[in-house]
Amino acid sequence: MPRDLESAKATLDAMPPLSKEPTASSSSPPPDHPLPLYRVPTTFIEDRFKKMKDLHPYALLLSQDDLDECDWLEHAAFEPHEAASREKLEYRLSVCGELCSGLFSSGYATTSGKLGELIRSRKFPSIDSSDSDRRKVLLGHVIATKHTAPVVTDDSMDFAKDWKTKYQLAPPVGHNEDGETICLHSLGVHPNFQGKGLGKVLLQGWTQRMRDAGIGKRIALICHEQFIPFYEGAGYTKIGPSKCQYGGGGWFDMVLEFDEAPKGDLDF
């Protein structure tokens, strides 16, 4: 017999005989699994994603086509004196929509829970012309522009009212394509879906996209004091009180420099 077949025969001879009865070792699940193996879930969901799992959120770039949805969301998420006007949103989505992100879900009027309730309360756009009853729902958005100042200023938050008729390459107010500071002006999640981790996911994904795009040196934002830990957790650093008087003032400057090693909770 060739030598390799001899070794195969030796291996077979050493194996226990086949039997229909389960052996002692296979009759009980391994100690790590209190359930029989066929009942152990094959997908694992981290705790931080469990609250949002029925929403199946996905992120997309925004454009002026999303104006109605962003206007609706902005005024649902922010107090009236802090919400950006429809005109300002139209400006930002038109001139630099690629700096903005939307977090969406989709569903039907028959969908259960808060998503279905919302879909029944307002006409959302259809997600697909072949399934016009399936609605695309904006859960949250990030709206941003670029500016030359190293922090967010009142000028960066403003916009030239004649922007539609008078194009300016480097306007003193509003979006400046040559600016190296990406200014985050709005981060909002619809009140029905706050506290589920969507704000964190949206901020984390958008921040990473801006870093990878290589279109600026830093991100700057202003926020109220209670949100400082939220942004610090995503790697932003508190600079100090902001000079911005937008919405009555009382803001803090926060900045994330791209050339510094990432800070904060990387699992954020």
Ligand SMILES: CC(C)(COP(=O)(O)OP(=O)(O)OC[C@H]1O[C@@H](n2cnc3c(N)ncnc32)[C@H](O)[C@@H]1OP(=O)(O)O)[C@@H](O)C(=O)NCCC(=O)NCCS
């Ligand atoms: C801020 C906002 C975007 C957070 O989105 P969210 O989906 O509710 O937040 P998450 O569920 O991802 O939670 C993120 C963290 O922010 C904290 N947070 C959320 N809302 C907060 C608030 N009003 N005050 C203080 N902390 C808050 C949460 O405690 C959470 O921290 P934790 O994970 O340690 O518990 C959302 O609450 C919102 O749209 N608020 C109104 C608009 C606004 O003020 N935005 C600007 C912030 S400068």
